[in-house]
Amino acid sequence: MTFFLPFFRWVNTSSLSLEIRASTWQFAVIEMVHLIGLTMLLGSLMVLDLRLFGIGNVRQRAADLARDLRVWLLSGMAIILGSGVLLFFGEPMKLYGSPSFRVKMILLATALIYQFTLFSRATKGKDSSSALHKLAGVVSLVLWFGVGLAGRGIGFL
Ligand code: HEM
DSSP, rough: GGGGHHHHHHHHHHHHHHHHOSSSSSSHHHHHHHHHHHHHHHHHHHHHHHHHTTTTTTTTTTHHHHHHHHHHHHHHEEEEEHHHHHHHHHHHHHHTTOOHHHHHHHHHHHHHHHIIIHHHHHHHSSOOOOOOHHHHHHHHHHHHHHHHHHHHHHHTO
């Protein structure tokens, strides 16, 4: 981790970080936006993942549902990632020492790669509640909710 220390120190002395830390309200507002992105992202993923599992919106083909939810999923992702970077600027040295933050970043990188490769291929495949569909849905839920739990864990550890 010491490899990353100069980067965290650079963020800590940047004007954006100083500005957020000096403000009494900015961090709270950014965190609120982070949670709006979280709702959009995890909400749309949940509907899609349950469909892959054969629960919920089963009258619609999984590939069509994935296409309909795409705008919510991608905008939720953009909002949560953008606000996440700002939150990072708001407390870099605390995050440097946080095991939860490390777990969160590893899970996040894994979830992003998975989402745009294997998961996306699985939802485009032939429509059925196959074992592959179910597996794709479970892995997606575990990864993204893992990111969320680790995010919540930053406040404690
Ligand atoms: C660039 C990516 C991201 C960064 C840098 C980031 C950073 C942060 C930071 C610094 C906090 C505040 C932690 C604290 O002091 O308590 C936080 C909170 C949180 N983040 Fe993220 N985050 C990112 C993406 C995500 C994603 C993708 C999710 C969910 C799938 C997520 C879920 C959460 C949750 C649930 C909280 C706790 C909110 C609360 O306790 O009020 N974050 N994040």
